[in-house]
Structure formats: C-alpha cells, structure tokens
Amino acid sequence: MEIGLLLAILGAASAVALGGIGSAVGVGLAGREGAGVLSEDPGKFGRLILLVALPGTQGIYGFLAWFLVMVKIGLLGGNAIALTTEQGWALFIACQPVALACLVSGIHQGKVCAAGAAMAAKKPEAAGKALIFGAMVETYAVLGLIATILILNGIKLPVA
Amino acid sequence: MAVGKVYRVFVFALKVSVEDVLAEIQELASVHLENTRDVIQELEGEPDSSEGSTLSRKLVQVESAIAALTPYEKPLTLLEKLARERPRYRVEDLARLDEDLGVDRLAAEVNSLAERDMKLAREADSRGAVLGALALWESLSEKLRDVASPTPSTVGFFVRVPAKAEEQLFSLGEDVAWEVLGRTVSQLRLIAVVWCDVAEETKQKIAELGGEIVALPVVDRTPAQESQRLAGELDAIRAERAKLAQDLAKLSSKLEPLRASRDYLAIRLQREEARHLLSSTERVAVLAGYVPETKRDELARRLERFGSAVKVVFEGPVEDESAPVVLSNNAVVEPFEMVTRIFGLPQRHEFDPTPIITPFFALFFAIALTDAGYGLVIMLVSALARRFLKLSSAVKGFMRLIFVGGMMTVAIGVLTGGYFSIPQEYLPSFARRLILVDPMTEPTTFLYMVLGLGFLQVWFGMMLSFVKHARSEGVRVALYLDLPWIVLLPSVALYLAAWIGQIPSQWTVAGYVALAAALGVVLFKGYEHRNVLLRVGVGAYALYGGTSLIGDILSYSRLMAFGLVTVGIGMAVNHLSRLVRGIPVFGLVAMVLLLVAGHLFNLLINAFGAFVHTARLQFIEFFGRFYEGGGREFVPFVPQTKYIDVEP
Numbered sequence: 001m002e003i004g005l006l007l008a009i010l011g012a013a014s015a016v017a018l019g020g021i022g023s024a025v026g027v028g029l030a031g032r033e034g035a036g037v038l039s040e041d042p043g044k045f046g047r048l049i050l051l052v053a054l055p056g057t058q059g060i061y062g063f064l065a066w067f068l069v070m071v072k073i074g075l076l077g078g079n080a081i082a083l084t085t086e087q088g089w090a091l092f093i094a095c096q097p098v099a100l101a102c103l104v105s106g107i108h109q110g111k112v113c114a115a116g117a118a119m120a121a122k123k124p125e126a127a128g129k130a131l132i133f134g135a136m137v138e139t140y141a142v143l144g145l146i147a148t149i150l151i152l153n154g155i156k157l158p159v160a
Numbered sequence: 161m162a163v164g165k166v167y168r169v170f171v172f173a174l175k176v177s178v179e180d181v182l183a184e185i186q187e188l189a190s191v192h193l194e195n196t197r198d199v200i201q202e203l204e205g206e207p208d209s210s211e212g213s214t215l216s217r218k219l220v221q222v223e224s225a226i227a228a229l230t231p232y233e234k235p236l237t238l239l240e241k242l243a244r245e246r247p248r249y250r251v252e253d254l255a256r257l258d259e260d261l262g263v264d265r266l267a268a269e270v271n272s273l274a275e276r277d278m279k280l281a282r283e284a285d286s287r288g289a290v291l292g293a294l295a296l297w298e299s300l301s302e303k304l305r306d307v308a309s310p311t312p313s314t315v316g317f318f319v320r321v322p323a324k325a326e327e328q329l330f331s332l333g334e335d336v337a338w339e340v341l342g343r344t345v346s347q348l349r350l351i352a353v354v355w356c357d358v359a360e361e362t363k364q365k366i367a368e369l370g371g372e373i374v375a376l377p378v379v380d381r382t383p384a385q386e387s388q389r390l391a392g393e394l395d396a397i398r399a400e401r402a403k404l405a406q407d408l409a410k411l412s413s414k415l416e417p418l419r420a421s422r423d424y425l426a427i428r429l430q431r432e433e434a435r436h437l438l439s440s441t442e443r444v445a446v447l448a449g450y451v452p453e454t455k456r457d458e459l460a461r462r463l464e465r466f467g468s469a470v471k472v473v474f475e476g477p478v479e480d481e482s483a484p485v486v487l488s489n490n491a492v493v494e495p496f497e498m499v500t501r502i503f504g505l506p507q508r509h510e511f512d513p514t515p516i517i518t519p520f521f522a523l524f525f526a527i528a529l530t531d532a533g534y535g536l537v538i539m540l541v542s543a544l545a546r547r548f549l550k551l552s553s554a555v556k557g558f559m560r561l562i563f564v565g566g567m568m569t570v571a572i573g574v575l576t577g578g579y580f581s582i583p584q585e586y587l588p589s590f591a592r593r594l595i596l597v598d599p600m601t602e603p604t605t606f607l608y609m610v611l612g613l614g615f616l617q618v619w620f621g622m623m624l625s626f627v628k629h630a631r632s633e634g635v636r637v638a639l640y641l642d643l644p645w646i647v648l649l650p651s652v653a654l655y656l657a658a659w660i661g662q663i664p665s666q667w668t669v670a671g672y673v674a675l676a677a678a679l680g681v682v683l684f685k686g687y688e689h690r691n692v693l694l695r696v697g698v699g700a701y702a703l704y705g706g707t708s709l710i711g712d713i714l715s716y717s718r719l720m721a722f723g724l725v726t727v728g729i730g731m732a733v734n735h736l737s738r739l740v741r742g743i744p745v746f747g748l749v750a751m752v753l754l755l756v757a758g759h760l761f762n763l764l765i766n767a768f769g770a771f772v773h774t775a776r777l778q779f780i781e782f783f784g785r786f787y788e789g790g791g792r793e794f795v796p797f798v799p800q801t802k803y804i805d806v807e808p
Contacts (some may be wrong), residue, residue: 064728128502135776142718
C-alpha cells in the first residue's frame with residue numbers, strides 16, 4: 001500500500017477514534033453524575049437523559065468525517081484510488097480539525113453536562129437551561145467539522 | 161400576541177366558608193395565589209389549619225396501602241399502558257367515593273396485611289439462612305447443645321477450613337481436641353473442643369488460618385432434627401404468606417377507587433397548605449392573588465353562590481412588574497411557548513417573543529434536519545401520538561411543535577433533495593428539478609445561504625431592538641441607538657459582496673453608506689453624555705464591539721453542519737446496508753434491519769440536536785438583542801393529582 005493511502009486512512013481513523021474518545025469520556029462523565037442524581041430521585045430520568053446524551057454528538061461528527069474520507073478515497077467501495085504522498089498528507093491534516101476539536105470539546109461538554117445534571121437535582125425546572133450551556137461547548141466541535149468538510153471538499157482527487 | 165392581561169383579586173370570606181372558597185378557586189384552576197401578608201402588611205395570622213396533620217397522616221397510610229396492593233394488580237401490556245386514559249372524577253363524586261369506600265378501614269386492613277407479610281418474609285429469610293448453615297452438618301448425630309457445651313469447663317464449635325490448612329490446624333496445640341466430620345477436596349469440616357479460657361484465642365488462630373467458625377443454633381436436637389423442624393416452620397410461613405397474598409389480591413380490585421381517594425386527600429391537603437398564604441382578622445379570612453382577564457368573570461360568578469359570606473374585589477389590569485406573567489397565543493404559536501419558557505418568560509413591560517421565534521425556529525430546525533423523509537416520519541409520529549395516546553398537555557404541545565417542525569423539514573428536504581439520503585440518481589426527475597442546493601456537493605453554497613438567513617435574523621433582531629427602545633424610551637432614543645446599526649449591517653454586507661465580486665461592482669457605493677452609518681454609531685451611541693469626548697469614546701467602543709456581529713452570524717453556520725451530518729450519516733447507513741445485503745441467507749433481513757435502525761438513530765440524534773441548537777441560536781444571537789426575560793411565572797392554584805383527572 002502506498003504511503004499516500006496509508007496517511008489518508010490514518011486521518012480518517014483518527015477522526016472517528018478521537019471523536020469517539022471525546023464523546024465516550026464526555027457521556028461517561030455526565031452519566032456518572034446523572035446516576036448519582038437518579039439514586040436520590042429516579043423520577044428525574046426524563047429530564048436527565050438529554051443532558052447525558054448531549055456530549056454524544058462529537059462521536060457522530062468524527063464518524064461523518066471518516067465516512068466522507070472513505071468515500072473520497074474509494075476505500076468503502078473496495079476500489080482504493082492511488083494517492084500521492086502529498087494528497088495523503090492533505091487528507092490527514094484535513095481530518096485533524098474535527099478529530100482534535102471533538103476530542104477536547106467532547107470531554108469538556110461532558111463536564112458541563114455533569115454540572116448541569118447536578119443542578120437539575122436541585123432545580124429540575126431549570127434543566128432546559130443546563131442543556132443550553134452544554135450546547136454552547138459544542139460550537140467548537142461544529143466549527144471543527146465545518147472546517148474539515150470544507151477542506152475535504154477543496155481537495156481534488158482523481159475519481160475512483 | 162402580547163403578554164396576557166392580569167387582574168389582582170382580593171377575596172374576603174367568613175372563616176367558616178374558607179374551605180369551600182378554596183375548593184371553588186382550586187377547581188377553577190386559574191388563580192395565582194400570593195402570600196397575603198406581602199400585599200396587606202397590616203394583617204397578621206392565618207385561619208387555623210385544623211385538618212392538616214390528620215390529612216397528612218391519612219395520605220401516608222393510603223399511599224402505603226396503594227404501594228402494597230400494586231404488585232397484585234393485573235399487569236398491562238406496553239400498548240395498554242400508553243393508551244390507558246386516566247380516570248376522570250368530579251370533586252363531589254370524590255367526596256362520596258371516600259365515604260362509600262370506608263377508606264380508613266380499607267387502608268388499615270391492607271397495611272396490616274402487608275406488614276404481617278413483611279414480618280413473615282423476614283422470619284422466612286432468617287430460618288432459611290440457618291437451614292443453609294445446618295445443611296452441611298447433618299451427618300452429626302449428636303445434639304447441638306452437647307457439642308456446644310460438652311462439659312462445664314469446655315466449649316465446642318463448628319469449623320470450616322480450606323483443606324490446605326489442615327496441618328497447621330492440628331498443630332495448634334494440645335488444648336484443642338478435633339473431630340473431623342467431613343472432608344472434600346477443598347474443605348475440611350470439624351468440631352473443635354477447647355477449654356473455655358482459651359476459646360477466644362483459639363477462634364482467632366483458626367480465623368488467621370483462613371478458617372470459619374460456623375454459628376449454629378444451640379438446641380437439644382441434632383442438626384438433622386433441627387433442620388426438619390425449621391423446614392416445617394418454613395412451610396407454615398409459606399402457607400400463611402400464600403393466604404395473605406390471596407387476600408391482598410382480592411383487595412387489589414379496590415385499587416382504582418383507592419387511588420382516587422388518595423388524590424382526593426392530596427387535593428384537600430393542597431387546600432390546607434394554601435391556607436398558609438391567607439391572613440385573617442377575628443372572623444374574616446383574606447386571600448390575595450392574580451387572575452387572568454379571561455377568567456375574571458367566571459371567578460366572580462363562582463364565588464357569587466356564597467352570597468354575603470364572601471366579597472370579591474378586582475383591581476386592574478395590573479401594569480407593574482410584580483405581577484406574574486401569562487402568555488396568550490394562537491394555536492400555531494402556542495406550542496413554541498415551551499422554547500420561550502426554557503429561556504424565561506417576558507417581564508410585563510416586554511412583548512412576548514414567541515410569535516416571532518415561531519417561524520425562525522421552525523425554519524432553522526428544518527435546515528438542521530434537512531430530510532423530507534425524516535420530516536414525514538416526524539409528522540406522522542407526532543400526529544398519531546396526539547390522536548391515539550393519552551398524553552399530558554405539555555407533551556401534547558411538544559408534539560404540535562415538532563409537527564410544525566416536521567412540516568418545514570419536508571419543505572426544506574424537497575429543496576435539498578433529501579429523501580432518506582437516497583442518492584440523487586435514483587430520484588424521479590420532478591424531484592430533482594425541485595432541488596435548490598445539494599448540501600453534499602455544494603457545501604459552500606449551502607453555507608452561504610445559511611449565513612444569509614442568520615444575517616436576516618440578526619438584522620431583524622436589531623429592528624426589534626429599535627421597537628423595544630421606542631416603546632420604553634421614545635422614538636428619538638431608538639433612532640440614536642439602533643438606526644445606525646440597522647443601516648450599517650446591510651450596507652457592510654453589500655459592500656463586501658461587491659468587493660469579492662458576487663454582485664455588480666456598482667454596489668461598492670454601499671461602502672459610503674456603511675461609513676456614514678459607522679459614524680452614526682460613534683456619534684450617537686453615547687447620546688446621553690454632554691461631554692463630547694466621552695460621547696465619542698463610548699460610540700467608538702460600541703463600534704469596536706460590532707465585530708462580535710461576525711461571530712454571531714458565523715454561529716449560524718452550525719445549521720449547515722447539522723444538515724450535512726444528517727445527510728452524511730444517512731448516506732453511511734444506506735451504504736452499509738447495501739454492503740450487508742451481500743451476506744448469504746440473512747442478507748436481506750439484515751439490510752432492512754440496518755436501514756430501519758440506522759435511519760431511526762440518525763433521525764433521533766439529529767432531531768434532538770436540531771432542537772437544542774436552534775433554541776440556542778434563538779436565545780443567544782437573537783434574544784440577546786432585544787429580550788431580557790426573567791418574568792415571574794403565573795402558577796395557578798390547581799388540583800394536583802397523581803392518578804386521576806379532575807373534571808371541573
């Protein structure tokens with residue numbers, strides 16, 4: 001396998017892996033806090049489930065970036081195209097915005113959502129506001145995704 | 161479209177009528193009660209709550225009876241549970257039901273049965289534990305008491321040790337006499353007999369070797385005999401518990417009226433608690449609160465039946481900030497009140513933003529979701545849920561909201577060619593003709609369109625800020641503060657568009673307009689300052705702050721990202737399903753399953769994200785320009801029930 005293709009695969013893999021780690025840690029943090037709240041009042045489950053699920057989107061973004069790269073280099077269809085080393089690097093670097101932004105923002109969004117869950121324990125009616133705080137961290141994951149998508153869009157490759 | 165009009169109401173009632181007046185007001189379910197002493201400081205005290213503690217006690221008893229009987233209720237399927245309607249009662253019927261049922265007696269009976277059952281369960285558990293312990297020692301033919309106290313100066317006990325400790329055990333010394341009762345590969349069971357004074361020491365040594373001292377009952381029976389006796393007792397317990405279960409099961413038919421009684425008690429207790437908000441003189445109780453204009457006459461009518469025992473006074477409509485806020489909107493806008501509520505209700509002097517965010521919210525939600533197929537699914541599910549399932553009014557409202565969102569999503573999906581992310585080659589030609597922009601192949605165009613919509617909303621927000629300032633401080637001030645920005649934004653946009661060549665270059669003249677507007681900001685933002693330097697300074701700082709507008713508009717780019725995510729994940733699901741189809745035998749089934757599960761997952765995740773982020777955009781980039789919120793919620797005094805619905 002050529003270096004170019006290897007690099008492209010590495011980029012795609014890093015996008016989905018790091019995004020997944022960010023979400024996993026984030027949802028885990030929020031879930032732990034949520035479980036603590038439920039131990040006192042299981043009735044709050046409906047309000048908490050959204051808060052706990054919110055950091056999960058970063059993994060989806062990473063997965064999307066992975067998918068876009070895989071389609072672009074033809075690997076999903078089984079006909080991988082030949083990539084030069086530079087093209088491979090370009091694809092690898094294109095994946096980094098979403099990979100790194102989702103990794104870090106996922107973890108921090110998890111912390112915000114965990115705090116939101118703790119707040120919902122005392123003031124259940126304000127759970128919606130906690131959700132908005134959590135959504136604010138997501139801005140940067142979204143920007144990372146947009147950057148990745150536009151860069152990928154701009155890289156012109158021979159058709160598979 | 162505004163914040164609803166609200167009247168202040170005072171009710172003066174003879175103390176004997178207070179309970180009935182509260183009942184009447186509770187049934188109306190539209191009066192917000194205030195702490196009377198905050199309003200009329202001169203009065204002290206409140207009407208005696210005679211029944212409070214009795215009602216609390218009865219409520220606890222009935223609730224524990226319900227908890228005891230619920231396990232014996234016939235279980236319902238999930239569908240039955242969702243479709244089951246809450247029973248409806250009128251308050252008079254509840255009072256009669258209470259008497260007919262003999263609630264106190266019934267609850268007491270159920271509770272005593274349940275208590276007895278719990279006690280028996282504990283006894284069964286402890287006997288079971290002893291039986292388990294005895295089981296290993298049944299080969300012993302001596303009485304347990306004889307083993308425990310063989311002589312007055314010795315004591316015996318049962319020991320279990322891991323087999324490998326055997327050597328060490330026997331080397332513990334001559335003070336210990338051992339009798340091996342049983343041996344397995346891993347364990348040794350023996351009796352140890354020691355002098356009383358070294359008993360504790362020996363036990364400790366045995367424990368150090370990993371051994372366990374087994375506590376068995378000290379009785380005049382062999383293990384086998386004791387086991388038999390205990391087994392007999394267990395059987396008796398089981399039989400009695402079976403009878404108790406039968407009795408409880410029979411009583412479980414009374415569960416529904418018992419639940420209704422519970423809610424009746426709860427309602428009465430709520431009235432008792434409401435009494436704390438009243439104040440009183442020697443013979444008269446005073447109640448203060450708020451009632452919406454729409455319910456004022458009905459309240460007056462209901463209280464008329466008390467004749468001269470009750471006098472009602474209305475004041476209003478209330479204008480000041482202290483009054484709680486009631487929203488009144490038409491049927492299309494009303495579901496979106498929930499979005500406004502997340503942020504906060506308007507204060508009385510503000511206007512209700514809900515009608516304004518309704519179209520924006522629906523549109524942006526649709527753009528974030530971007531698939532006509534998903535839109536249809538949402539419409540279908542929400543319509544069916546509202547029709548066939550019994551839902552609380554809050555959930556019903558939410559269903560209406562997403563129905564509207566779903567409708568918009570269908571429209572946007574048609575414009576972007578999204579039908580469950582099917583590739584465009586497979587779409588019929590009329591569908592392809594309707595496509596305005598395909599997010600996947602033209603992401604930058606899609607982005608510009610979304611940013612354009614964001615620009616429009618931010619601009620509209622500035623105009624609303626003009627309206628807000630005009631209402632509160634006059635048109636002149638509004639012109640100073642907002643007009644420069646309202647002109648600046650589009651003129652800068654036009655200039656930039658001409659500069660990068662998107663529109664004819666004649667439009668660069670807009671640059672001059674922009675400069676004039678910028679000058680307007682600098683000169684007029686600090687209009688209230690006499691000092692020219694200060695005024696210009698404040699204005700310049702405000703102009704500098706205008707750079708945050710770039711960030712605000714860029715924030716809308718997330719809608720483009722979400723739209724792309726929906727399409728992208730949908731494509732991934734389709735692609736994977738195609739691959740899976742190749743599997744022999746199960747391929748087709750797996751493909752269908754993957755398609756359904758994958759698209760459902762995609763729909764849920766993206767609908768959720770679309771809702772949260774669209775709301776966030778309204779709150780931060782839009783509300784921030786003209787809306788403060790933080791109004792006090794109008795909380796009507798209503799009968800709060802758990803199991804039944806109260807019919808007025």
